[in-house]
Amino acid sequence: MAVAMARLLRDGEVVFQGVNSVLPMVAINLARRLHAPGLVYLNVSGGVDPAPRFLPESSTDPELARGSASLFNNEDFYDICVRGGIDTAFLGAVQIDAEGRTNNSVIGDHARPRVRLPGGGGAAMIMPTARRVILWRTQHTPRVFVERLDFVTAAGNVDRVVTPLCVLQRRAGRLVVEALFPTTAPEAVVANTGFPLAVPPDCPRLPEPTARELALLDEIDPRGVRRLELRG
């Protein structure tokens, strides 16, 4: 997933990674070492193109500001985002619907929720104002990909959704399968998605991670934090 997310990033674009975003942190740092050396990396720790010695377990760690030429505070990030200065932002989601809208607020009725979730963390402002948003979720299940969100926390410029099964792309306002991971069975995507989602017979497969990508992953992430979110 980290490699698939890294490959979505483009050289020269301004990319933001927020709280509780270990996989985006890994993906951005991988892309910087591969095809996107000119990517501008902003993070919630205030880092602007920082040079962390290792990738920390928390995507809010001060290590992510180490070697930064400047500190860009959270209020600075929101200002630049709403005026169109962020090319790509990564956002997480508890529920995702067919239009790429997300719920991070509640399960059940908003006034009397069965489960109160952590909250959008700014997603309601970031999603409509960042030029594009990449969602990721380490579970691809019908409970995540739902026909109807319990609550719409954020809606906006979602471009891709990366899961352990596939990469979804939003085309004409709806999510479609762009590519499957090498070992994903097409029927597994259909069965694990709560809204109708077709997998075309000629659906492309994501290329296997290259030896270089895997070697660089070990180099930038010696502690293996990229696996934290994938632990059951």
Next chain:
Amino acid sequence: MAGLFGSDLPAASGLQAVRDPYTGEQVYVVPRLQPDWAVLHAQEADAAGNARIYGSVFWDRVMSRAARGVIVTAERIVPTEELARRPELTVVPSLLVRAVVEAPRGAAPCSCAPDYDIDRAGVEAYLRACGDPAALAAYLAAEDRTLREAVPAVGAEHAGAAGRAVAGGAE
């Protein structure tokens, strides 16, 4: 503020959209937030409450300006002259501060860069204690003993801040 369109949050929170008189666009406006207190931990502060923060300030600057009063806890109390050497690091000036507390390892078991990293076992111990009022009381008593050993003068008033700190109270 920009954004929020398409979200259920404005309706759920009672936020109103208004027409921006300059552009004619609809924008949501949010009522101001004014907490009674902001409690901020800094690496260094002087006895008057001027607080120096090394590294990223996250939301500390905004919170210090939003709250009616600020309580600063600090790893070290340093002379004002020391802070005056690098005034750009003093994120919170004393005029906003109502109390300053000398609290070495005051952010523990969380981190306070660059002084110490997060203490995962400590966080887990705290979370376990939170499940039970008696355990939490014991946890806090142990923390209090640790602080008193680290700061022999804990409870004593530092000249300069004490008057406002003690007499301040909530407005």
